[in-house]
Amino acid sequence: LRCVSRASTGAPTLPTPRSTLLPSHMGVGRRFYKLAVAASVLLLAHVTVCAIQHREYLKAMQQPFTYPPVEIVLQCALVLVLGAWGVLGLQANFVPIRTTTHLAKQTVDSLDGGPEWVHFNTRPLR
Secondary structure: OOOEEOOOOOOEEOOOOOOOOOOOOHHHHHHHHHHHHHHHHHHHHHHHHHHHHHHHHHHHOOOOOOOOOHHHHHHHHHHHHHHHHHHHHHOOOOOOOOOHHHHHHOOOOOOOOOOOOOOOOOOOOO
């Protein structure tokens, strides 16, 4: 990073970093994340069909099912990573929950903890 000095104070400042995951135009980035989510859904459907076909093949050959093939496991991992990355990229800016005014008005007396004792099964067993 290159330091840029201010003329008025003389203190060096760093340039603002650009995000490496998002392009400079946010609309293009959101479309890219939506495309990643859609691709992960389609790939998940494809993996499901592949697993069903593999299971049907094993039944036709009268072989026991022990574990899925490596291709299906790798496709599932790819779907998981691609879908999670797309959903995390589509997340909106969260707004903080403003409860400080409500919590400032509360006192210990206003907190209802319920009854001080609860007692069940008071009759002896016979």
